[in-house]
Amino acid sequence: MDSEELRNAGLKVTTPRLKILTLLENSAERHMTAETIYRLLVEGGEVIGLATVYRALAQFEAAGLITRHHFDSGQTVYELERGPHHDHIVCIRCGRVEEFYDKVIEERQREIAASLGFTLSDHALTLYGQCNSADCPGRNG
Amino acid sequence: MDSEELRNAGLKVTTPRLKILTLLENSAERHMTAETIYRLLVEGGEVIGLATVYRALAQFEAAGLITRHHFDSGQTVYELERGPHHDHIVCIRCGRVEEFYDKVIEERQREIAASLGFTLSDHALTLYGQCNSADCPGRNG
DNA sequence: GCCTAAACGATAATGATTCTCAATATAGAT
DNA sequence: ATCTATATTGAGAATCATTATCGTTTAGGC
Ligand SMILES: [Mn+2]
Ligand SMILES: [Mn+2]
Ligand SMILES: [Zn+2]
Ligand SMILES: [Zn+2]
Numbered sequence: 001m002d003s004e005e006l007r008n009a010g011l012k013v014t015t016p017r018l019k020i021l022t023l024l025e026n027s028a029e030r031h032m033t034a035e036t037i038y039r040l041l042v043e044g045g046e047v048i049g050l051a052t053v054y055r056a057l058a059q060f061e062a063a064g065l066i067t068r069h070h071f072d073s074g075q076t077v078y079e080l081e082r083g084p085h086h087d088h089i090v091c092i093r094c095g096r097v098e099e100f101y102d103k104v105i106e107e108r109q110r111e112i113a114a115s116l117g118f119t120l121s122d123h124a125l126t127l128y129g130q131c132n133s134a135d136c137p138g139r140n141g
Numbered sequence: 142m143d144s145e146e147l148r149n150a151g152l153k154v155t156t157p158r159l160k161i162l163t164l165l166e167n168s169a170e171r172h173m174t175a176e177t178i179y180r181l182l183v184e185g186g187e188v189i190g191l192a193t194v195y196r197a198l199a200q201f202e203a204a205g206l207i208t209r210h211h212f213d214s215g216q217t218v219y220e221l222e223r224g225p226h227h228d229h230i231v232c233i234r235c236g237r238v239e240e241f242y243d244k245v246i247e248e249r250q251r252e253i254a255a256s257l258g259f260t261l262s263d264h265a266l267t268l269y270g271q272c273n274s275a276d277c278p279g280r281n282g
Numbered sequence: 283g284c285c286t287a288a289a290c291g292a293t294a295a296t297g298a299t300t301c302t303c304a305a306t307a308t309a310g311a312t
Numbered sequence: 313a314t315c316t317a318t319a320t321t322g323a324g325a326a327t328c329a330t331t332a333t334c335g336t337t338t339a340g341g342c
Contacts, residue, residue: 161339
């Protein structure tokens with residue numbers, strides 16, 4: 001139950017938080033902007049404020065429930081933390097996001113940080129390119 | 142001469158553009174925000190508008206003279222394009238930025254994109270950690 | 283030097299995110 | 313189950329970064 005997750009995170013169990021968490025769990029698209037989350041909820045008939053969405057997302061992130069990404073669009077994208085770490089490849093035409101994990105890259109990152117005298121705590125790797133999905137516009141050329 | 146670079150980029154040689162380009166070339170810090178560039182110029186006694194800085198940076202980027210980065214701060218950071226491609230590691234305490242290039246990572250990225258059916262066109266890799274600089278606050282434990 | 287399109291600086295407008303505040307709901311204690 | 317202290321909410325104002333507008337100035341081909 002989502003209530004458990006909130007309690008474990010030290011957050012009160014409130015209706016808006018449950019709505020947001022449930023949406024993040026059930027949505028097909030795993031990577032969403034705050035505005036998108038808000039819009040989906042409102043379109044689904046829920047009454048909720050945009051500020052509440054931002055607040056909840058910030059709290060979820062602080063609690064480690066979600067992660068935030070800064071793809072090239074500039075807008076912050078949120079993603080429910082489930083499963084192991086991964087990085088992303090984004091289609092510059094249709095915006096589709098695929099996930100991948102590469103042991104070699106992860107290992108090299110640790111070595112690079114160490115060689116530069118840094119204590120590595122995090123990283124962000126995003127590849128950009130054109131996908132081969134049938135739905136991707138402008139394909140074929 | 143900077144005038145050459147502007148002409149080669151198909152841009153008119155104007156005083157503001159020269160000021161900005163010169164600053165980017167002479168500044169010790171290679172990675173700067175638009176606001177920082179603007180402030181440095183104004184503090185240096187120049188008369189220039191913030192909008193002009195943004196405009197020039199956008200044009201420089203379109204011409205391939207500079208690149209833009211989205212580190213975790215969210216703010217866009219600009220960097221003069223000189224020398225070969227590289228990625229970055231940012232200190233989460235003092236903000237210091239170091240550069241690196243890793244052949245293995247670059248190669249793996251190409252392989253990953255290909256295996257996922259993407260035509261790779263770009264990528265952004267940033268490592269975050271704590272540096273060992275003497276100036277870095279909060280160091281020591 | 284003249285002329286016209288491009289560029290400039292100031293400032294208004296926009297888009298994303300955060301803050302403020304009065305009303306409401308939660309969690310714990312009766 | 314009810315009460316209470318406090319955290320949370322929703323609406324809208326405020327802020328921050330960035331972009332658009334517009335009247336004035338300037339670059340550069342003739
Ligand atoms: Mn993901
Ligand atoms: Mn760099
Ligand atoms: Zn695509
Ligand atoms: Zn540091």
